Amino acid sequence: MxxxxxxxxxxxxxxxxxxxxxxxxxxxxxxxxxxxxxxxxxxxxxxxxxxxxxxxxxxxxxxxxxxxxxxxxYQPSQPVVAPYPEEFISIIEEKIRRFCGRQFVFETFEQFITDNPHGYFTIVGDAGMGKSSIVAKYVSEHKSPCYFNILVERRNKPELFLKSIRRQLIDRYELPNSEDADLPTLLAQVAGKLTAGDRLVIAIDALDEVEQESGENLLHLPTTLPNNVYFLLTRRPFNLSQRRLAVSPGVPVKELDLRDSDYVHFNQNDIKQYIQYVVINPESEYKDALRKWIQTRSITDTIFVEEVAKKSENNFMYLRYVLPAIAKGDYNDLSLKQLPDGLLEYYQSHWVGMEMEANPGQLMEYVLYILLEIGTPIPCEMIAGIAKVDECDVGKVLDKWVEYLKKQNVEGEICYTIYHASFLDFLKTKREMDSNRRIFREVNQRITEYLENGMA
Structure with missing residues (x-):
């Protein structure tokens, strides 16, 4: 009892x-x-x-x-409305769909909260290491206020962040007369409403994608915090010249860098757990095709998991692309050892496989570079107008690169952007190496002409 x-x-x-x-x-x-x-x-x-x-x-x-x-x-009598904004529901649901592991991150953050009355906790890692998924998982389980900075959707400015968080805090804590309040004021009001044992955790993803004036604190985050108020942040590694988070002396700050040698073992275990899920779990849509590929090569599940984990270089985005590609038959002519090593080699092998090197200047290349240079969601019709080709031809290209693109409804129109920062980085390397063909100069000229004609 x-x-x-x-x-x-x-x-x-x-x-x-x-x-x-x-x-x-x-x-x-x-x-x-x-x-x-x-x-x-x-x-x-x-x-x-x-x-x-x-x-x-x-x-x-x-x-x-x-x-x-x-x-x-827990079975609530009425449907539970997600306490995070509608604009982030799809990204949270996608990120947690096959979420595996990362318990060491949550434990370290929980210990940080236990040890400190307030503070900033930042998860650092390269593109594809699962930072957004960690935030999405935490938000889905703890129903924390959240904000996902998304560069390609231009959802990455301080004013948009404040507007979203303000609305979330007002709705959740019933803060009167706070429609124009700044973040420190809002946090103080919430702290005053917290009862014993309660705390406020605000989760913010991708600080590296924030766009704002230099010399200011990222997203204008406060330098001091009330008690029982914490921020869970993620970002890619900063260069020394890039903006950082500044706080007042005495405000607890901790970074967990997923690349640190202390976490290699944990990362490898989580990667293996993810592979095992995709290969074994009955709910995995790739299970049957992957098992057939494995059995055809007379290798065990254990060897497959070990070797693919090594090749992933602890990058979940690599698995997101390579495992479906194996299941689809893209690597039927290759052995396990011949699979690409790491995410960048995967991108390059796919690039070569699509004959982008053999036939430079083709429509496929123009479409991807237009998406890179525009940087915001745009419809197929606009891409075709810039490339000066038939919209049907552009649609065929988009279908071939569908796994690298994000398709979304913007004011009733289907628009496209590059899906992940790692593929954006890959395309940027192509731009940096483009010293002979000058294709990017031509793409930008066509973009300028299209926009000028549209405003004429």
């Missing part, structure tokens, strides 16, 4: 943060050691259903248990 009472007190509501052992000690008027012992026995009781409780070391077990219980048992 005492274990049941402790658990019910700790997890009083699916919408509230769990009470910690200090708060439980005060509530029941018992020693903290007694509370900790009860919690250990509770975790042991649930470990058969949720094995990660046994594998988790340090703070955060209670929140893991809460999340798993909500997922398995």
């Amino acid at each position: 005492e274990h049941t009472e402790t658990l019910l007190a700790a997890l009083s509501s699916p919408e509230r943060e769990p009470l910690n052992h200090v708060q439980l000690s005060g509530k029941f008027n018992i020693a903290e050691a007694t509370v900790k012992q009860r919690l250990r026995e509770i975790y042991s009781s649930f470990s058969a259903s949720f094995p990660e409780l046994d594998h988790h070391a340090g703070a955060g077990k209670l929140r893991i248990l809460r999340a798993r219980l909500i997922q398995k048992y």
Whole structure:
């Protein structure tokens, strides 16, 4: 009975943060050691259903248990409206669809929150290492206010960030007369409404894609924070000349760099777990084709997982492209050892396979470079107008490169942009090497002519 009472007190509501052992000690008027012992026995009781409780070391077990219980048992009487903006629902759902691992990141962040009254926690990593997916997973489980900076959609400016976060905080915490409030004011108002055990975590993805004047704090984030207010941030590695986050002395700041040698083992395990999911899980759409490819080459699942993990160089974006490509038959003539090494080699091998090197200046190249230079979602008709070709021909090109493009409805019109920053980087290297054909100069000239004619 005492274990049941402790658990019910700790997890009083699916919408509230769990009470910690200090708060439980005060509530029941018992020693903290007694509370900790009860919690250990509770975790042991649930470990058969949720094995990660046994594998988790340090703070955060209670929140893991809460999340798993909500997922398995909580059935609200009314549909739950996602507490994040509609503009981010699709990206969150996509990123968490085959999410695997990264528990070491969540544990480190949970420990940071436990150890500090407030602060900034930043996840650093190269393109394709899963930073956006980590944020999406955290937001989906904790229903945190969030913002995803997206360069190709021009959703990456401080005023857009503030407008979105302001709306989220006003709606969630019922803040009166705050429609024009700045972020420090909003955070102070929310902090004043937080009850014991509550905290505010605001998750922001891709600080490296933010566009703003130099010399200012990224997104005008405050240099000081109220107690129980935390920011979970992600970014790609900065050059020394690039803007950074500045905070006042005494504000806790921590970076977790996914590239650090301390995390190599964790990254490799997560990569292998992802591959195993795609190869073995009945819900994987690529399972049957991948197993056929593996069996045709008389290799074991274990060897396949190990070798593909090595070739991925701990990059999830590599797996997102290579595993479907194997399933589709793109590598039927290759052995496991001949698969491309790393994401950039994959892009280059696909580029060569599409005869982009053999036939430079073809429509395919023009279409991709137009998307690169425009940098915002544009319709097929506009691409055709810039390239001065039939819209049907452009549509065929877009279909051939569909896995690299993001298709979205913009004011009733289907528009296209480059899907991921890593492929944008690859195309930019082509622009930097284009010293002989000058194709980018021609593309930009055509863009200028098209826009001038449209405004004439």
